[in-house]
């Protein structure tokens with residue numbers, strides 16, 4: 001029995017419109033979850049929305065609507081986009097749901113009862129835009145806006161108490177923080193004494209949050225609330241069987257911007273509450289536009305809806321997965337998207353299907369020919385395809401998705417070269433049987449590539465497999481059935497004319 005798998009994305013701020021950056025994390029989690037399912041694992045994939053906090057309250061006041069109504073309205077942007085992007089999440093959590101509120105209250109109470117929450121008057125610099133107290137050093141960095149001096153009574157989580165156990169956990173669990181350079185960043189950060197964390201906000205300033213169970217004049221700090229979503233959804237309080245099955249999460253996928261909250265706040269909170277830590281926190285880099293982070297405040301966001309409308313969902317998913325080396329930043333441009341599309345998808349992948357189906361339709365009445373006996377060239381293709389699957393799995397296991405894709409495309413190019421070499425379009429005129437062997441071999445190799453690429457491009461590969469009249473997710477050689485009739489198709493990836501771009 002395969003072990004169940006649990007993967008999460010950050011829960012996105014409901015106030016912001018989704019863009020390519022946020023879509024990226026969700027697509028990445030979707031690809032990994034689909035891949036795990038293909039391997040036969042029961043994968044639980046969670047995404048959702050972060051709906052409390054000052055910004056949401058302010059936006060609702062500005063619009064003159066109730067904050068919950070504001071969240072309901074804004075949440076539609078995400079729900080629609082995830083559905084258009086064919087995101088196969090198993091749950092969608094919103095922090096304003098009651099199932100979440102009761103878990104946050106429970107954790108606060110547990111941590112409080114453990115003696116890890118204390119009250120203190122604090123005077124310090126507060127960044128309104130970040131909704132948290134910042135250090136003098138941070139204030140000087142120029143990265144924070146709306147800074148004011150604030151003196152107020154608040155509740156603090158004894159994060160400092162868990163500094164040593166956290167360092168030990170990181171050191172003894174090499175997969176806990178990935179990639180390696182992010183782990184080193186956190187270990188570097190933990191060389192300084194760790195401050196306790198202010199986890200409350202007085203209602204006089206902000207009331208759009210979850211009330212502290214031990215003081216009704218305060219609400220919970222938005223990050224303390226949000227991180228807990230990861231245990232709410234699998235059923236921390238309401239479904240013990242499911243919770244025990246999926247927790248600890250196999251992977252929290254995040255962008256590098258929220259590494260500290262996930263790699264320091266979250267594990268120390270869990271330690272205090274006596275809950276196991278997630279197995280891996282993986283931080284990817286940013287999508288940049290001309291070397292600048294894509295973000296709402298910079299005003300350079302690309303709307304994924306526009307791209308999908310123009311070029312289709314799967315090509316967008318393909319580009320994002322192929323172009324980013326996980327862990328590093330990547331530059332986004334429509335020009336590089338079109339180049340990638342035309343070379344990989346239109347020329348190499350789509351064209352191979354057209355070649356195969358044209359020849360089979362013309363010479364075999366549309367029926368997949370038999371591979372009578374495999375010659376040296378065919379055996380080479382067969383063993384390369386078996387090798388490819390191994391390499392694909394290896395790359396996926398080390399989160400090198402771009403390499404897994406590139407190896408697959410290299411194999412597609414090898415199949416195209418095999419066709420050039422064997423010239424089945426000439427061979428059909430002399431020896432239908434031998435030409436049939438070549439066509440079967442090419443089609444079967446293409447089928448294997450499609451199965452491998454299906455987590456990345458679920459719809460187009462489904463179309464391709466239905467043209468080959470197979471719904472096989474069989475990864476081994478020989479899944480294609482001779483004699484079956486090919487389905488009709490239009491070009492899978494029509495070329496994009498890039499002259500005007």
Ligand code: MSP
Pocket residue numbers: 009010011012013016020021022024025050226227228229253254255256257258285286287288293294295
């Ligand atoms: N609400 C918090 C997360 C709470 S998780 C318990 C938050 N939300 S967010 O809407 O700002 O989304 C942040 C995430 O969006 C990043 O961690 C990253 O996964 C993704 N991205 C946002 N901009 C991005 C890029 N320009 N490039 C890549 N990913 C980006 O922070």
